[in-house]
Amino acid sequence: MTTSTYRRSPARRPWVRILLTGLALWLLTVAVTFLTGNPNLIPTLVLLGSFLVPVTFVVWAFERRDTGELTPTLVFSTFLTGGVLGVLGASVLESYLLRPSPWLFAGVGLIEEAVKLLALAVLTRHLAVKSVRDGMILGAAVGFGFAAFESAGYAFTALFTVKGLSLMQLVQTEVLRGLLAPVGHGLWTAILGGVLFSASTRDHFLVTGRLVLAYLGVSALHALWDSMHSIALVVTLLLTSTPGQLDLLSQGWMPEPSPAQLQSFTILYWAGLALVAVVGLAWLFGLWRLSHRPSRTPPAWRIPTGSPPLR
Known part of the structure; x- marks a missing residue:
């Protein structure tokens, strides 16, 4: 079997095995948890659901590495340490710097992308070769690590409702965040990682x-x-609002959409997310295609004694 045939075989791709095995284990955990009502299974359910997609995409990205600088140990430590540092740093800064305002989400974006970028720079500062594509992969590792820990927090919080514990709400949260994970934190930090490494020197x-x-x-x-969510709601209300809703808007309140407006709101919401995702993916793919692989010429200290000089 040739190397190309080996690489094209889905059954031999590690990320496929991780995704399918992890999904089967998560579904089994969901079923057993619902059947038995055993609260001891909740941590397993939260961790499997939160980490499955991020880990799968990091393994998929690792298979496309540029240089030997990217080892499994480095990628794993970047995923784990970068994710934890990012979540902790963002939590501290957002607690002290942000207050409810129309610019709240702008502040969240600036803070979370800054802490992820800083974590990436600190964890990869000793790399001897800094290629653009490796920077994108390591950036994705930090971003997906951040997303995994953040999703675990959201899933755990969704468990608690005014009516008691809700396993259904926990599962729904994990499914939604798992589906959206590829176009969130991992995508954004991958872009930053590529740009960061593109302007870097050895030291x-x-x-x-x-x-x-x-x-x-x-x-x-x-x-x-x-x-x-807020953008879609405002647009829906501006297009189809009732006099009562306009009064609430003028007073600074954000009314919920009526049953008649719910369809328009849902379409605008998902269309907006899709547009943001398309812009991010186009940016990522453009950066990937424009990047060039580093020269495979060995450094001078590896050239055997007596070899002719490289020209």
């Missing part, structure tokens, strides 16, 4: 104008994603 990361613009652009995508 230093450089803060360039391009990196600043990429950071602001990714933060804007993040803010739009988080605020899409």
